[in-house]
Amino acid sequence: MLDAILRIIALTRKELLAVLKDPRGRFTLFVPPIIQCLIFGYAASYDLTDIPYAVLDQDRSAASRELLFRLDGSGVFHRTADVDRLADLKAAINDRQALLAIQIDQEFERRLQAGLPAEVQVLADGRNSNTAGTAMGYVGAIVDAFNVDWRASHARPLPPSPSLPLPSAAVQVTTRAWFNPNLETRWNMIPALIGTLTMLQTLLLTAMSVAREREQGTFDQLLVTPFRPAEIMAGKAIPSVLIGMVQATAILLVAQLWFRIPFVGSFVTLYLGIALFLLAAVGIGLLVSSIAATMQQAMLYSFMVNMPFALLSGLTTPLSSMPEILQRLTAINPLRYGIDIAHRVYLEGAGFDQLIPDLWPLAAIALVTLPIASWMFRHRLT
Amino acid sequence: MTLASSSNRRPLSVKLIRIRSLVRKESRQIFRDPSSIAIGVVLPVLLILLFGYGLSLDVTNIPVAVVLEDPSPEAADLAAGFQLSPYFNPQLMTSMAQARELMLDREVDGIVRIRPDFARNLSLGNGEVQILVHGTDANRARIIQVYAEAAVGQWAARQMAEGRSISSGPVMVRDRLWFNEANESRYFLVPGLIVLIMTLIGALLTAMVMSREWERGTLEALFVTPVRTDEILLGKTIPYFVLGLIGLGLCILSGRFLFHVPLRGSVVVLIGVSMLYLLVALGIGLLISSGVKSQFVASQVTLLVTFLPAVMLSGFLFDLRSMPIAVRLITYVLPARYYVALLQTVFLSGDVWSVIVPNAAVLAGMAALLLFWTRAVTKKKLA
Numbered sequence: 001m002l003d004a005i006l007r008i009i010a011l012t013r014k015e016l017l018a019v020l021k022d023p024r025g026r027f028t029l030f031v032p033p034i035i036q037c038l039i040f041g042y043a044a045s046y047d048l049t050d051i052p053y054a055v056l057d058q059d060r061s062a063a064s065r066e067l068l069f070r071l072d073g074s075g076v077f078h079r080t081a082d083v084d085r086l087a088d089l090k091a092a093i094n095d096r097q098a099l100l101a102i103q104i105d106q107e108f109e110r111r112l113q114a115g116l117p118a119e120v121q122v123l124a125d126g127r128n129s130n131t132a133g134t135a136m137g138y139v140g141a142i143v144d145a146f147n148v149d150w151r152a153s154h155a156r157p158l159p160p161s162p163s164l165p166l167p168s169a170a171v172q173v174t175t176r177a178w179f180n181p182n183l184e185t186r187w188n189m190i191p192a193l194i195g196t197l198t199m200l201q202t203l204l205l206t207a208m209s210v211a212r213e214r215e216q217g218t219f220d221q222l223l224v225t226p227f228r229p230a231e232i233m234a235g236k237a238i239p240s241v242l243i244g245m246v247q248a249t250a251i252l253l254v255a256q257l258w259f260r261i262p263f264v265g266s267f268v269t270l271y272l273g274i275a276l277f278l279l280a281a282v283g284i285g286l287l288v289s290s291i292a293a294t295m296q297q298a299m300l301y302s303f304m305v306n307m308p309f310a311l312l313s314g315l316t317t318p319l320s321s322m323p324e325i326l327q328r329l330t331a332i333n334p335l336r337y338g339i340d341i342a343h344r345v346y347l348e349g350a351g352f353d354q355l356i357p358d359l360w361p362l363a364a365i366a367l368v369t370l371p372i373a374s375w376m377f378r379h380r381l382t
Numbered sequence: 383m384t385l386a387s388s389s390n391r392r393p394l395s396v397k398l399i400r401i402r403s404l405v406r407k408e409s410r411q412i413f414r415d416p417s418s419i420a421i422g423v424v425l426p427v428l429l430i431l432l433f434g435y436g437l438s439l440d441v442t443n444i445p446v447a448v449v450l451e452d453p454s455p456e457a458a459d460l461a462a463g464f465q466l467s468p469y470f471n472p473q474l475m476t477s478m479a480q481a482r483e484l485m486l487d488r489e490v491d492g493i494v495r496i497r498p499d500f501a502r503n504l505s506l507g508n509g510e511v512q513i514l515v516h517g518t519d520a521n522r523a524r525i526i527q528v529y530a531e532a533a534v535g536q537w538a539a540r541q542m543a544e545g546r547s548i549s550s551g552p553v554m555v556r557d558r559l560w561f562n563e564a565n566e567s568r569y570f571l572v573p574g575l576i577v578l579i580m581t582l583i584g585a586l587l588t589a590m591v592m593s594r595e596w597e598r599g600t601l602e603a604l605f606v607t608p609v610r611t612d613e614i615l616l617g618k619t620i621p622y623f624v625l626g627l628i629g630l631g632l633c634i635l636s637g638r639f640l641f642h643v644p645l646r647g648s649v650v651v652l653i654g655v656s657m658l659y660l661l662v663a664l665g666i667g668l669l670i671s672s673g674v675k676s677q678f679v680a681s682q683v684t685l686l687v688t689f690l691p692a693v694m695l696s697g698f699l700f701d702l703r704s705m706p707i708a709v710r711l712i713t714y715v716l717p718a719r720y721y722v723a724l725l726q727t728v729f730l731s732g733d734v735w736s737v738i739v740p741n742a743a744v745l746a747g748m749a750a751l752l753l754f755w756t757r758a759v760t761k762k763k764l765a
Contacts (some may be wrong), residue, residue, distance in 0.1 A: 024674070028682040036686070040694050042709045046521040049704040095736045096723065099703075127726040128570045131701045137528055178485070178517050185520045197690075204685055208678055296590045297417035299681040303586055304425055307689065308432060316699055318522050320491075321442070323435060343518050 004231055011227065011235025012242075015209065019239065029205070033197045033247045037254045040193060044316075045185040051135045053100040054081035054092035061109035063150075067120070070142050071102075077138075093125050100124050100135055112150065190255045191346040192315050194248050194274065195338030199281045200310065202244040204302045206285030210236060211298030214289075223378065233374035237282045244278040245271070255346075265345035269352055273345060273359065277338035280362045283369030284334065290376035309335045337362050400609050404617025408591075412621055421586055422625040426579045426632045433575045434568060434641040443471045444526055446492040447481035450474060454501035456541075460511070463537040464494060469529045491516050492526050569644070572637040573725035574698030577718055579633055580656065581692045583626045584663020585670070589684040591618050592671035592760065611760050615753070619664055626660045637729075647728035651738060655728070658745040659721040663688075665752025666717075672760040692718040720744050 020026050053071070057064050071077040077100075081092045092098040101123040111118040122139050124132035213219035222232060252270075255261050284305060292298035312319075312326065313335040319327060330336050337358040344350035344358075352359075412418040448461045464472040473490065475481055484490045495512040503509045513530045515523040595601040604614060634652065637643045645652070667684065674680045694700065695709070696718035702710060713719045720741040727737045 022676070022679065024676070024679045025682075028679060028686065032686045036690060039709055039712065040690070043705050043713075044694050044700050045704065046524075046700065047704065048701055052703065094731060094734045096727075126569075127730045128697070128701070130570070130699075134524075137524075178514060188518055188520045200685060200690070201682065204681060208681055212678060292417070294415075294417075294594075295677040295681070296594060297415065299590060299677075299684075300417040300421045300586060302681075303582065303685075303689070304420060304428075306685075307425070307582070308428065310689075310693075311429075311432060314519075316693065318519060320444075320522075326432070326435070347518055 004228070007227055007231050008234045008238070011231065012238045015235055015239040016242070019205065019209065019243070029201065029243055030246065030250065033201070034250050034254055036197055037190065037193050037251045038258065041186055041190050041254070041259055044189045046130065046134060047185055048131065048134055048138065049076060051077050051100060051138065052080040052098045053077055053102055054083060054089055054098040055079060056083050056086060056089045056101070056103045058106045059104050059108040063109040063112050063118075064104045067104070067143070067146050068102075070146055071139070074138075074142060089123070093123060096125070098125070099132065100139065102139070112154075186259060187261050187347060188343070189315075190251070190259055190261060191342040192313075192339045194251045194255075194342045194346075195277060195335055196310060196313065196315055197251060198244040198247045198274070198278060199335050199338060200306050201247065202240045202278055203281050203285040203288070203306055204299065205243065206236060206240040206282045207289040207292065207298040207302045208295060209240070210286065210289035211292050211295045214293065215295050219377075229374040229377045230371075232377055233286065233370060236286060237279065237370065240282045240285065241275060241278045244281070245274065248274050248278075261346070263346055264349035265347075266349075266351070269350075269355065270342070270345040272352075273341035273355060274338070276359060276362045276366070277334055277341060280334040280365040280369070281338075283366045283373065286373035287369045287376075290373050309333050312336070313339055315339060331361060332365065334362055334365055397613065401613050401616050401620075404609065404613065405620045408617055408621045412625065418587060418625070422583055422629055423632070425582065426629040427636075429575055429579055430572075430633060430636045430640070433571050434636070442469055444469055444492065444529070445471050445473070445490045446494055446526075446530070447484050447490045448472045448474050449478050449481045449493060449495045450476050451478070451498045452496050452500040456501045456504055456509075457496045460496060460500075460534070460537050461494075463533055463540075464530075467529070467533050470533065485514070485516055488516065491522070492530065494530060568641055569730060570698075570726060572641055572643045573729045574696070574722060576630070576633045576637070576656070576725055577659075577696060577698060577721050578689075578692050579629055580626065580659055580721070581663050581688050581718060583629045584622070584660050585667040585684055585688045587622050587625065588618065588664050588667030589671050589680050590677050591622075592668060593675050593677045593680045594671075596672075596675040597677055612757055615668065615757060615760065618668060619661075619753075622664055622667075623657075623660060626664070627657070630656050630660070643729060645729055646732040648733055651733055652725075652728045655721070655724045655738070655742050655745065658742060658749055659717065659724075661749035662717045662745055662752060665749055665756060668756045669752055669759065672756055691716050695719065696722045698722045717745060717748050 019029070055068060057068065068079075072079060080097050081088065083089050083092065086103070089101045089103060093101050103121040103123070105119060105121075108118045108120075120143065122136055124136050126132050210219065213222065227235070248271075252263075256263055285302065288301045288305060289298050292301050311317075312322070312330050312333055314330075315335075319330060319336065322330075340358050341355055344355060412422075446464065448464055450457055450461055461472070461474055464470045465474075472494070473484070478493075478495060481490070481493045481495070485493055493512075493514040495514065497510065497512065500509055500511070511534050513527060515526050515530075517523045592601070595604070601614075630653070634645075634649075638645055666687065670683050670687070671680050674683060692698070695702075695713045695716055697713070698718075702713055702719065705713070724738060724741045724745075727734050731737075
């Protein structure tokens, strides 16, 4: 037993040396996760901070100016074109000069004064309908605020009707978001990156390290040493998990020291969860390497599994919007559980008992992939 | 002297023969290696099916808990409004504690709470509905908020129509989503997907071809032959370019006929700009692999510069204009942003030359730069 542990330690040391002795290898493993976390932390947000819009104000009245002034004053909208013809409005959208085009009819102020509903037309560039929808929501909010103020300042005697109560909004909606009070996408994204970035790289790293030995012929040498397949497997898996843990720590530090996202859970829980997650990812990496004959194949096959895992993890699009069958397929996706663990521990402060639905599938993935991989070391078909 | 001048005046046909034999060798390598075919053909099909059927930003059937603390008919009517909405899948209950439990277990994504004094306050003109959302996924949470507010607003409008209370504002917004009237997220996800696939085919396949030859020493063997550097590079580029075109064809056909994404621009423009982008992607791969000379490092570098940036920084999901200036500057260096703009325009808007010409010009410039740079890095000499 002791011998086995010593052998595993020796192999782990050798493996870490092989990966880390190349300065470019060290660099690509530890610097990019930090840079990516910084960049994506800023980039990956569905919130809009700059909405260029074009306007066709056919009314040119005090009321229409007041409404546009509110848009400009919001700090989010900025006017890129003030046009006179409808065709120019359309051109502004076509050329991507503007995300929104707003048209105010001649009747606008007159109708408002008369107490009739006045219309504002908003055209949005639907080439990215998600962004456009968000921008239209912002317009709606600003118009709502305008309405409230207009009513307050232009309170006019209503036609006497006992059935009509106060003309102010009859139902008020108050909303509150749990765990992320300002609904910042970043709070969702960065903890998710702990899982995503580490999995992408460790899976590739593991697959490549076995493929490299195969390609250089050193794997055969390894097989004739007293190492048992399980020990070789452990010697390949442990270094990758360790490297993944260091990467996770780096991202965690960026999240807390740079983005200042409050960590409400326990570090012990998080690290145990991440370790199990990485073990599952490495297991899949080893399985990939057992199919691959060359480094090229190892890399391409790693991408073949990494990409669907990343896209079907709920990172960029919600799992619950996927069809039933695909949602069930994501049961074998370790990243789905890894992201869930990161979110729940980081933002919600979940304890072990609450994480069990995430932990047991990860354990199952590791328990299936790792033994198969170690068996495949000796029983490869080609 | 005579030798040098005769080598300069070597007929073009010899050059072509050399390139052809290199292309043939590389093509055989592709066809005999199942992994290249997997990336060139299987991966596009897999991703198209995943994207087309699987990924969606459209939110429907949101599980919510509707807590009816008020037994009045108005409150019940409001709750019924949520049951009628296609966006919600409500569970009615009377206990807030139960709803809280469901939310913590993520059984529901939101809670609509109608307080005990709702009907009484409503008759006074200030009824209040509380909406609680699970904020972990901020984007989804915001959509749920908006939908819930709209559901309450519609209910209030119905009440008004029945002559009970007034709630709609003096100014009404009438909005139209251009190019995507049905608001289908698939319409912009499929063009985005083509960008992703072209990036991967181009860069992944070529990322290892040069470093593999460096590592195995076969490039040195090529050095002693009369083959020249640009011929080696052309021999590497052409087969993968063809493979990339096959992937592109699969993407366009399935986007068009399987998912019915409209193609409002012309096919010629679409294929033209895609070829440009494919050259850029091939250039990135070749540059990495001839610059790095180690397959291990090349694989990690390719992962870092291709896949995630193409998803995150291309404008395919996240709006580029809303990124901070430093990040936005980075996106200008990435070819994916230009290709995303081109594809979204050609697919959904049409041949808008004011978008196509500048973006295509940037891609052409990048392709030329990358291929020349690769040539400069790949010298016929030992490291």
